[in-house]
Amino acid sequence: MESATATRIQEHIGDPVSDSPEVGREKLEEIFQDIQSDFRFDHELNGCLNCGICTATCPAAHYYDFSPREIVQLLWTENLEGIYDAMQEKIWACAQCYTCAARCPFDNSPGGLIMLMRETAIKHGMESARNVLRPFSRVMLKLISTGNQLSPDMITADGFADWGPNVSKIDAPLEILRKAIPMPTLNTTKTAWEVNLKTSVELYTIWEETGVLDQLETIDENLFDVITDIMDERRDDLDDWLEEQENDDD
Numbered sequence: 478m479e480s481a482t483a484t485r486i487q488e489h490i491g492d493p494v495s496d497s498p499e500v501g502r503e504k505l506e507e508i509f510q511d512i513q514s515d516f517r518f519d520h521e522l523n524g525c526l527n528c529g530i531c532t533a534t535c536p537a538a539h540y541y542d543f544s545p546r547e548i549v550q551l552l553w554t555e556n557l558e559g560i561y562d563a564m565q566e567k568i569w570a571c572a573q574c575y576t577c578a579a580r581c582p583f584d585n586s587p588g589g590l591i592m593l594m595r596e597t598a599i600k601h602g603m604e605s606a607r608n609v610l611r612p613f614s615r616v617m618l619k620l621i622s623t624g625n626q627l628s629p630d631m632i633t634a635d636g637f638a639d640w641g642p643n644v645s646k647i648d649a650p651l652e653i654l655r656k657a658i659p660m661p662t663l664n665t666t667k668t669a670w671e672v673n674l675k676t677s678v679e680l681y682t683i684w685e686e687t688g689v690l691d692q693l694e695t696i697d698e699n700l701f702d703v704i705t706d707i708m709d710e711r712r713d714d715l716d717d718w719l720e721e722q723e724n725d726d727d
């Protein structure tokens with residue numbers, strides 16, 4: 478049985494690397510191996526007829542210079558240079574809706590393969606990943622400090638410029654509207670709902686154990702420093718709280 482890190486890279490590659498690739502062949506192979514050695518890869522890619530059904534049903538393909546068929550073909554033919562090129566922009570157009578996976582006659586999941594390529598782009602600290610993830614830094618901060626990804630006070634016209642003219646619809650008196658909600662924990666605009674300290678700290682452990690924080694450090698070292706400081710403070714708060722509980726019990 479092949480090991481989890483085995484690669485199917487052959488001596489002969491369907492579409493050979495050009496004479497002057499943007500990065501060296503060794504790096505291209507390393508990137509491809511990272512994608513291919515993921516345990517999900519063989520499940521998401523079973524072959525490809527090049528039929529284009531995935532692209533025909535893909536919402537992102539309607540609006541961007543993007544085709545899931547093209548991405549799957551690059552992976553299927555082990556086109557190292559094309560894969561690297563797609564990771565510089567195209568893979569970020571996918572909406573991760575998985576319509577393609579539901580339609581592919583080969584049971585492929587182009588959306589799942591694109592997720593693997595995105596994770597690899599993050600792992601390698603690619604500029605495309607940094608650019609795409611930069612606007613999410615405030616979401617990450619909010620998540621770490623409150624346990625919420627988004628809170629009503631983050632819904633501002635500046636933060637959602639891509640809503641176009643519809644952004645005027647968020648110009649509502651949220652402070653007043655939230656107070657009308659019967660649950661007291663929802664009467665604030667600073668959080669969407671209340672997440673207790675213990676749950677937040679458990680989330681930190683999950684991020685550490687799954688490598689999410691390592692990925693963050695690769696992509697944005699400053700944000701990583703800020704976030705780890707907050708995590709340390711919140712862990713101290715939990716320890717203090719637990720100590721207080723013990724003292725109360727004595």
Ligand code: SF4
Pocket residue numbers: 524525526527528529530531532545546549580581582583584585587
């Ligand atoms: S991934 Fe599936 S739907 Fe898309 S071109 Fe290949 S075989 Fe067709």
Ligand code: SF4
Pocket residue numbers: 531534535536537538545570571572573574575576577578587588589591
């Ligand atoms: S998951 Fe991505 S590639 Fe697949 S249909 Fe949705 S947007 Fe298109």
